[in-house]
Amino acid sequence: MAILADAAKYDASCASSGTEKRDSLRSNGLGSTEGAGICHAYAPDGRCISLLKILLTNFCIFDCAYCINRSSSNVERARFTPDEVVWLTLEFYRRNYIEGLFLSSGIIRSSDHTMGEMVRVARDLRTVHGFRGYIHLKSIPDAAPELIEEAGLYADRLSLNIELPTDAGIGRLAPEKRPDGIRRAMGDLRRKIEAADEPTLQTRRRKRFVPGGQSTQMIVGADGADDATILRTSARLYGSYGLKRVYYSAFSPIPDASRALPLIKPPLVREHRLYQADWLYRFYGFGVDEITASIGGMLDLDMDPKLAWALTHRQTFPVNVNRAERETLLRVPGFGLKTVDAILSSRRFRRLRLEDLARLGVSLRKVRAFIEAEGWTPRRLADRADLKTLFAPKPEQLSLL
Amino acid sequence: MHTIPLLGRGDFSEWRDAARALAAAGISPRDVDWRIQGDIGLFEASAPPDLPAPDAAAPPVVVPPSFLPLAEAVACHTEPGRFHLLYRLLWRLQSDRRLLELTSDKDVAWARLLARNVARDSHKMTAFVRFKEIAGEAGGRRRFFAWFEPTHFVVARTAPFFRRRFADMDWIIATPKGTASWDGEALIADTRPGDDPGHGDPTDELWRTYYASIFNPARLKIRAMQAEMPKKYWRNLPEAALIPELIANAEANVRAMAERAASDPPAFHYRLKEAAQAIAEPGLAEAGTLEALRAEARHCTRCPLHCTATQTVFGEGPQDARLMMVGEQPGDQEDLSGRPFVGPAGRVFDAALKEASIARDTLYLTNAVKHFKYEPRGKRRIHQKPNQGEIQHCRWWLAREVELVKPKLIVALGATAIYALSGERTPLSQLRSRPIAMQGNVVLYPTIHPSFLLRLPDKAERQRQHALFVEDLRSVRALVSSAG
Numbered sequence: 001m002a003i004l005a006d007a008a009k010y011d012a013s014c015a016s017s018g019t020e021k022r023d024s025l026r027s028n029g030l031g032s033t034e035g036a037g038i039c040h041a042y043a044p045d046g047r048c049i050s051l052l053k054i055l056l057t058n059f060c061i062f063d064c065a066y067c068i069n070r071s072s073s074n075v076e077r078a079r080f081t082p083d084e085v086v087w088l089t090l091e092f093y094r095r096n097y098i099e100g101l102f103l104s105s106g107i108i109r110s111s112d113h114t115m116g117e118m119v120r121v122a123r124d125l126r127t128v129h130g131f132r133g134y135i136h137l138k139s140i141p142d143a144a145p146e147l148i149e150e151a152g153l154y155a156d157r158l159s160l161n162i163e164l165p166t167d168a169g170i171g172r173l174a175p176e177k178r179p180d181g182i183r184r185a186m187g188d189l190r191r192k193i194e195a196a197d198e199p200t201l202q203t204r205r206r207k208r209f210v211p212g213g214q215s216t217q218m219i220v221g222a223d224g225a226d227d228a229t230i231l232r233t234s235a236r237l238y239g240s241y242g243l244k245r246v247y248y249s250a251f252s253p254i255p256d257a258s259r260a261l262p263l264i265k266p267p268l269v270r271e272h273r274l275y276q277a278d279w280l281y282r283f284y285g286f287g288v289d290e291i292t293a294s295i296g297g298m299l300d301l302d303m304d305p306k307l308a309w310a311l312t313h314r315q316t317f318p319v320n321v322n323r324a325e326r327e328t329l330l331r332v333p334g335f336g337l338k339t340v341d342a343i344l345s346s347r348r349f350r351r352l353r354l355e356d357l358a359r360l361g362v363s364l365r366k367v368r369a370f371i372e373a374e375g376w377t378p379r380r381l382a383d384r385a386d387l388k389t390l391f392a393p394k395p396e397q398l399s400l401l
Numbered sequence: 402m403h404t405i406p407l408l409g410r411g412d413f414s415e416w417r418d419a420a421r422a423l424a425a426a427g428i429s430p431r432d433v434d435w436r437i438q439g440d441i442g443l444f445e446a447s448a449p450p451d452l453p454a455p456d457a458a459a460p461p462v463v464v465p466p467s468f469l470p471l472a473e474a475v476a477c478h479t480e481p482g483r484f485h486l487l488y489r490l491l492w493r494l495q496s497d498r499r500l501l502e503l504t505s506d507k508d509v510a511w512a513r514l515l516a517r518n519v520a521r522d523s524h525k526m527t528a529f530v531r532f533k534e535i536a537g538e539a540g541g542r543r544r545f546f547a548w549f550e551p552t553h554f555v556v557a558r559t560a561p562f563f564r565r566r567f568a569d570m571d572w573i574i575a576t577p578k579g580t581a582s583w584d585g586e587a588l589i590a591d592t593r594p595g596d597d598p599g600h601g602d603p604t605d606e607l608w609r610t611y612y613a614s615i616f617n618p619a620r621l622k623i624r625a626m627q628a629e630m631p632k633k634y635w636r637n638l639p640e641a642a643l644i645p646e647l648i649a650n651a652e653a654n655v656r657a658m659a660e661r662a663a664s665d666p667p668a669f670h671y672r673l674k675e676a677a678q679a680i681a682e683p684g685l686a687e688a689g690t691l692e693a694l695r696a697e698a699r700h701c702t703r704c705p706l707h708c709t710a711t712q713t714v715f716g717e718g719p720q721d722a723r724l725m726m727v728g729e730q731p732g733d734q735e736d737l738s739g740r741p742f743v744g745p746a747g748r749v750f751d752a753a754l755k756e757a758s759i760a761r762d763t764l765y766l767t768n769a770v771k772h773f774k775y776e777p778r779g780k781r782r783i784h785q786k787p788n789q790g791e792i793q794h795c796r797w798w799l800a801r802e803v804e805l806v807k808p809k810l811i812v813a814l815g816a817t818a819i820y821a822l823s824g825e826r827t828p829l830s831q832l833r834s835r836p837i838a839m840q841g842n843v844v845l846y847p848t849i850h851p852s853f854l855l856r857l858p859d860k861a862e863r864q865r866q867h868a869l870f871v872e873d874l875r876s877v878r879a880l881v882s883s884a885g
Contacts, residue, residue, distance in 0.1 A: 001607065005614035023565035028585075032566040038528045039629065041640055043616040044648050046625025053615060061673050071673050072666035088607075094545065094570060095532045097608050130569075167708050176677075180700075180712060187711040187737040232777075236709055239777030240736075252619040255658050266619055288777070346505045356505035 029130025060106030100134025115143035157212035334366035411554025716767025757874035815850030
């Protein structure tokens with residue numbers, strides 16, 4: 001247990017959301033999913049524990065330099081039987097420790113054998129034990145289509161990790177992985193999901209197939225790829241394969257690390273900025289090129305990408321909160337999606353003042369320079385040369401590592 | 402002044418009934434004193450609520466539908482002023498029906514804040530309740546008990562979640578703010594405080610092992626953890642006892658990891674490498690066939706498009722086809738499925754072929770460029786025209802295909818295909834429908850690409866162009882059969 005959980009912690013995904021709503025009342029079984037996920041605990045690394053994230057085995061025939069389970073590593077090896085994983089999932093679930101299972105595995109014997117074992121766990125949980133909680137399966141790139149098909153019937157989400165943003169990087173650090181094979185597998189899955197989503201002619205029912213969609217993960221900081229490359233790759237993945245999420249995982253030193261990789265402190269701030277940029281791209285109407293245009297390939301670590309964009313596009317500010325359109329409001333640093341909706345709803349009844357915005361939970365310090373409100377004009381604040389320093393973080397003592 | 406004593410333990414109806422009577426009698430919020438019984442004192446006899454006599458002629462009290470869920474949540478809060486606030490809102494709603502939409506209003510903002518606190522506490526209850534198994538089944542059902550300490554009176558409103566989730570087991574959740582239980586038949590919620598008998602569960606040990614192992618000491622973020630798992634909940638979480646130790650040892654663990662030099666790979670790593678080398682390359686198709694060419698093209702890296710596309714979309718059709726048709730490049734659907742002309746333009750093309758009585762399976766169908774070029778825009782991919790360099794790189798494959806199939810006639814669909822096949826850059830409008838003789842006794846027949854028809858906004862024009870395209874295909878059929 002300790003070995004196989006330890007080996008699973010480098011997977012960033014923990015989401016238990018985005019699937020259909022279902023419960024165990026009618027089936028008199030166990031488990032439910034309610035649309036939004038639940039994080040049942042948090043580890044001191046700030047990450048939530050929502051799913052029992054575990055490996056079937058950490059034996060692996062691949063030798064990917066960044067991975068703790070690569071064949072050339074001397075970590076202790078162990079394996080679970082499918083029945084043991086089923087028992088563990090159910091007992092943990094009954095005690096309300098978890099939302100479900102995230103099962104991954106090192107590749108043993110062949111891709112098909114490994115995928116088959118993982119599918120068996122999911123099938124037993126669903127059919128033998130009537131488990132209705134969340135199941136996330138890692139899919140193995142070259143596994144047979146029938147296995148992926150079956151996995152899709154039982155799992156809420158399937159994921160396939162691309163790990164590195166460029167084909168060249170994959171070739172260097174993960175020689176056995178085939179980037180074109182991964183793309184093809186993602187493309188196949190998207191087609192299957194779309195096909196299942198078409199209502200049938202007779203019953204108009206949609207087939208249940210991976211209702212939580214597919215996701216992937218990219219390691220940040222293991223190869224030399226810059227932020228612009230990473231973001232372009234993820235934009236491509238979102239557009240091409242309809243991914244629900246691309247996870248960014250700061251490369252973190254692993255026990256018995258490969259000589260090919262830097263043993264550094266994980267670039268956590270960079271990871272955070274990438275997530276922010278990802279959100280800007282997906283929900284705020286920014287193009288990848290807009291976010292990365294002025295930064296020479298890397299996001300500014302000292303400020304969030306939206307603020308960085310605003311400081312280089314001062315001519316678009318101030319924005320009038322009582323008149324501007326939704327798209328324009330979304331570009332104001334300090335306004336989130338909910339805030340913008342609340343502004344749009346409130347301003348139909350009253351012209352908004354700064355106090356009104358404060359009550360909506362807006363940080364006035366952050367937005368003041370960029371907006372006009374009833375009784376408030378920023379007095380050329382947006383033109384001030386030292387505007388950037390108003391937002392700069394307090395100086396911090398450097399740490400040694 | 403009307404004094405209204407309430408229990409204030411999350412039961413919404415006691416406030417609702419009183420408020421309805423007061424509002425119907427037109428009593429202003431200033432004249433109501435809402436008391437919570439705990440505040441009055443345990444031994445002080447609580448006075449009966451001082452409610453006005455019901456007046457049958459009074460107009461009914463009406464609220465917008467969004468008020469009820471808000472008020473139900475606020476009533477579960479522990480804020481002493483919650484009932485005053487709710488009555489003030491009820492009062493103001495009588496003259497301003499849309500008050501709740503004004504989210505920046507002081508009362509509305511406060512009520513929403515309280516409702517959010519309650520929703521959060523309720524959510525944290527779904528996350529942090531930990532069941533302990535109690536020995537002995539009851540009627541074939543396993544039995545579980547949980548002790549939990551919520552901040553607000555959320556037990557009754559959260560209990561249905563546990564019923565939906567844990568339908569096949571008996572459970573009791575006891576808290577200082579009420580208890581809930583389920584036995585497969587009835588869900589019972591009680592607002593009286595419960596007791597903590599201090600049950601244990603051996604599975605907790607396994608869970609602690611998992612918790613300690615899934616933690617990555619290299620990414621210590623204590624504040625992020627506490628923001629989501631505040632200390633007030635730690636007392637009843639079996640894993641929380643480990644936290645101080647995990648934090649204290651994190652740095653030493655990371656340092657030890659960094660200092661240990663990389664070790665030599667284990668023996669089985671070398672055996673695996675040998676085994677991988679021993680496996681021969683899968684048997685290749687016979688050289689000089691379309692199959693061999695297709696296999697070779699799968700790994701084409703002549704231009705950078707292969708990094709962004711899913712796969713090479715090679716031509717398909719019989720090797721002895723007399724008619725070859727060349728499009729521009731694969732689109733979104735073609736890129737996913739690996740076959741040419743299967744997307745929207747492919748369907749237009751199929752329809753036109755049918756009208757011209759040409760069977761698709763007698764054709765050799767391919768594209769000038771074999772990888773999909775696009776620009777990601779949100780959740781979609783926008784088609785981009787291949788540039789001259791990309792067409793030239795890919796021309797090598799097209800030339801091999803022409804050599805192997807040896808068609809009598811090649812139909813170039815669109816300007817890109819014409820350029821790739823003949824190097825001709827004259828506008829398509831001047832070339833269209835005029836056969837060009839090429840080297841090796843092959844005839845090139847230029848026409849439009851079917852996706853052109855999809856882009857025409859005007860319906861009449863689209864029908865006209867479609868007819869012209871079908872006309873082109875008919876003359877192609879005539880040319881092929883006359884070529885002998």
